[in-house]
Amino acid sequence: MSTASPLTATPRPGTARPAVAGAGHAPAGSRPLKRRIAFASYVDENYLPGFLTLLRSLALTNPTLCEDFLVLHDDLRPDSIARIRALHPRVRLRAVRTDHYADFVKGDQTNYLVRKAYFILDVFTVRDYDTIITLDTDMVVLDRIDELLRMRDGLGAVAQFFHGESKLNSGLLVIQKEFLTDAFCARVDEIGLAGSYELDKHDQGILNALLAGDFVRVDARYNYVKRRLAGNKPVPEDVAVLHYTGRHKPWQGGETGYAPAEEAWHRYDLDDAALRAEFFALPGRKHPELVRHFGRQAHRAGSGLDTAVQLADALMELGDYREAAEVLGRHRIPARDARAHALYGNALMACARYEEARTHLLLATAHPPTAPRAHARLAQLAWVLHDDATAASHALAGLSADPTDRMCGILHRRTAPVSGGGRPADAPPAGRNGASDQGGGRAGRLAHVAFYMDGQGNAGDKVLPEAVRRCFSDDTGPGAWQSEHVHRFVDDAALERINRQRGLVIGGGGLFIPDTSPNGNSAWQWNVTDEAMRRIEVPIVVFAVGYNTFEGQDYARERFTDSLRTLVERAAFFGLRNHGSVERVRDLLPRELADTVVHQPCPTTVARQLIPGWRDPAERDDTVLVNIAYDRAGLRFGHDYGHVLAELAAAIRRIGEHAEVRYASHAVTDDTFVTDLRREHGISLPVLPMYDWSTERILTEYARTKLVIGARGHAGMVPFGAGTPILSLISHPKLGYFLRDIDRPEWGVSVHERHLAELLTERALGLLDRHEATVADVHDRQVLLWRITQENMGRIRPLLVDPA
Structure with a gap:
């Protein structure tokens, strides 16, 4: 995948650009993770036919794109709005400030088209997006425009056809967040009120006066003006956006001498059935x-x-x-x-x-x-x-x-038959058999509902069930635990097994997620009906479960909420692994139940405290381990994967000058990063296949490295639990949640940061330079989580004493 873009050239010097306030330094979890992108157009009744055709052409030529579409308007009728909504699922209506531009100096104050030409400038008042792409309603999209969505810098536009490279055509703008500010709007108003611009160029004149040539040049194929095709010239094959500049619009009869261009527009003038x-x-x-x-x-x-x-x-x-x-x-x-x-x-x-x-x-x-x-x-x-x-x-x-x-x-x-009385298929590897039961009361097993990972499965999910069990007992094997895989249906036989134990532990892991193993019984990972939950007779402990949805992902809300409520009602203890999950779950519950939901850190984060005889390494290898997650890549990276790959390549090169960089692969799919990094940027990393490793080996490797830079939740929590400094590459809210819990948001960097390489390198080298102090800080942060875990276990243990 090439990360070079044909769209942009070096901006010309001119008016200084707006500063990027706080770029790269927003606290983890304080803002949306993915870059928010929208299209925008100003639409009125006269230009509605053009806009409808624009939407049709966008759907047919770019069927993989679906971003918010801001419709700026002042006089659209309800039936017109309905026609617009029929052509796009993410229309966002926004009324323009019609009176705001009344005092702007204009070339012809009485011409309604001149008056409305300024309304598109309202796009600069929008604060909800990182990138906005404006399209005039007299445009038609003829080819892919993905590259526009990958632009990250400046204000992009095509230079005017008749005026060389010094002025932009405002029919298509690619506007980054630093221009969507009150300061930029004030400069627009200042120029408009003073009339210090080409009056006959309207909004375009104001922007050219303000920018003075300081804009990012976009290839002309993305705003190809009709005037280039005079004399019935054919439309070039590489044109992506054709712009019908001039007075005569295709829906008004068109203009002679432009037959191929007119045909291109009418190609998308379809009724709804034909479009579908x-x-x-x-x-x-x-x-x-x-x-x-x-x-x-x-x-x-x-x-x-x-x-x-x-x-x-x-x-x-x-x-x-x-x-x-x-x-x-x-x-x-x-x-x-x-x-x-x-x-x-x-x-x-x-x-x-x-x-x-x-x-x-x-x-x-x-x-x-x-x-x-x-x-x-x-x-x-x-x-x-x-x-x-x-x-x-x-x-x-x-x-x-x-x-x-x-x-x-x-x-x-x-499902292979177990020979010789081996461990059940659901059970993790046996731990220290024969150790005393820390739960008190007579000896007896606990049932444990968890996601038990298969061979070559996610390394973090291998470590997790054993870590949960160690909070309750040194014996993590079948002598103390009855394993119940979270994805298996809770039938009568399963209920009987559970009710024979002295309690049921559910956790840990991000079990509150709808799509890992979808079922209609609960709408989250545990395949249990409400009726079955009510038939559980032993105490239920929900322990360090996470609410694991990505941004833009949701549940079958009614079913999940009902199942969640039943579980909370039945649970003797309900602990979630970060405060972000606590807040999300509490929002779904009535107040009397919400207050019972508490914070219980993931036990992997306190591994040093849980494992008997743990010793911190006397010396550490001069290495930095990197991990990138690839499951649900679209939800993680959006349109930015090429950017992320290039930025990480730059960071790895610079960090590699100070320590050996190795790759910690938690899942087989994670190896994609190593392949792409070598193919696109010529960097080869040694791979540690942790998906093939035991828990002991995973913890040992993490304990002896100096820094882990991870995109998976457990590529942060597991090394932290082993006492190792971390930097989280945040592509999922849960990573930010954890950093917020330990009050170290600066240990996280969003993968969508524009200057990701610079920020990541700066923070990584800073942690390496202060390595001993940072290790001490990790240990100190871990004490807070361990204290919470001990306090919670003090509440839980009496609940699990067998009354017999």
Whole structure:
């Protein structure tokens, strides 16, 4: 992936740019993580036909883009607004300040078009976005414009066709946050009120007077003015945005001498049904929000199965599992349509409609292209329902069809018969057997609902269950614990096993997340019905669970809220692993229940306190370990992956001058970073495959390095628990939550920082220079978390004493 952009050149010197206030220094968790991007246009009734065509062209030429679209307006009728909303799922209406520009000096005060030309300047009053791309309503989009969304610096525009490089054409602007300020608006007003600009150029004249040539040059293909095509010239193939400058607009009859240009506009002058037909006929990936938006319209209009499949697929990606099942359930799916059956089976399984899901997944196994994945899902379904023999059979069938299918391999290993009385498939490796039970009372086991990681699974999730158990007992093995995998359905047999123990511990990990293993019973990771929760007779301890949603991700709200409320009502102790999770969960509960939700740090953060005989290393290796997470990459990086990769490459080079940089891979997918870094930037890093390591080896490696720079939650919490300084690359709110809990927000840097390399290098080298003091600070911060854990355990232990 190349990070070089063809869009920009070095800005010309001129008027000083607005300062970036506090750039790179906002506290972790204090603002949205992802860069917020929006399109914007000023629209009135006269230019509405042009704007509708602009929206259609954007959807058909850029089907993977779906950002907020700000519609600045002053006189739009309700039916016009409805037509606009029908063409985009994220329209944001914003009334302009019509009187604000009344006193601006203008070339013709009586011309309504002149008066309205200034209204687009209201875009500079918007404070909700980091980047805004303005588009005139007399434009049509003909090709991809992704590159515009990746611009990070200055105010970008195409230079005017007739005036050389010194002046911009304001039809398309790429505006960064430092221009969306009161100070910049004041300068706009000053020039407008003084009339110190080219009056016949209106808003464009003001901007040119203000910037004095100091703007970032964007390639002309992104604002290609119609005047270049006089004499019926064809539209060049590389034109991305065609701008119909001049008095004669295509929806008003057009202009002679521009036939190819007029044809380009009319290509997108479609009715809604034709637009949807073309949209769903497009090959390749489309943004799920666009598919959902147009798909619901098409579904209401009686569309066919192909559109329903695309809609259901998008709904599944967005977490709308029940609607996905309902959409496909309204169609008769031919037996030969394996893809539709597989998708329907997945949707039904996510809704916990297991028998129906099995039927459709079995139909999908009859066709070779879908057979491996369908068998994998059938194996998972059987395993969820505690039928290991059937799960193993389907996993083997899937591997026979495709020996490389990873999920089939995981399920085959997970359900392989245990010989010689070995540990249960759900259980983590046994700990110190025979140690005394710290819970008091007579000896007895605790049930433990957790996410038990498979081989080559997430390293942090391997460490976690054992760390939880160590808070309760030195014995972490089956002699003291009854393992219940969080994803397996809590049936009568599971309830009986739980109720035979002296208590139930649920945790840790980010179990409050909707999509890791979706189920319709709870809408979070524990596959339990409310009725089953009410039948649990032993004390329930919810311990260090996290509310783990990404920005822009949500639950099946009603089902999750009801399940959560039932769990809180039944729990004897309810502790979440950071205050961010506590706040989010409390917001979903009535006051009388909200007050019972407390902070219980993740036990991985106090590993030094938990492991008997722990000794800090006498010396540390002169190394820095880096980790990048790649699950849900779109939610983590948005449009900025190329930027993140380039910035991290620069930081690694500079940090590498002071210490050896190695890569700590927590999951197999994390290795993507090493591959991309070598291919795009020529940097090779030694890889530590922690997904293959034991808990002891992971903790030992983290304890003896000098600094860990991690993008995963447990790439921060685990090394911190081992007493090692950390810098978090924040792409998920939970990393900021943890840093806030230990009052060290400066130990985090958002991956979306414009000057990420500079800031990360500065902080990393600062921590290395102050290494001994920073280690002492980590130990001091850890004492706070350990004190909270001890206080909570003082409340919990009496609850788990077997009254018999």
